[in-house]
Amino acid sequence: MKKPICPNCGTDKVLPIVYGYPGPDLAAMARRGEVVLGGCVITGNDPTHACQKCGHRFKLPKDNG
Numbered sequence: 001m002k003k004p005i006c007p008n009c010g011t012d013k014v015l016p017i018v019y020g021y022p023g024p025d026l027a028a029m030a031r032r033g034e035v036v037l038g039g040c041v042i043t044g045n046d047p048t049h050a051c052q053k054c055g056h057r058f059k060l061p062k063d064n065g
């Protein structure tokens, strides 16, 4: 599996963004810095990953189709 790379700064310090109301597990993961919470509002064109280095949020193209 390829690691996502930030298109802005090129780092692989990139976290997945999880949308929806976070349960206790997800909130704990966010506190540990394993995921980024995207909130409950979904527009249909939301970024899927967030860069930890520069803060850039971006949408990864699907590479399985």
Ligand SMILES: [Zn+2]
Pocket (backbone or CB within 6 Å): 006, 007, 008, 009, 010, 011, 051, 052, 053, 054, 055, 056
């Ligand atoms: Zn970046």
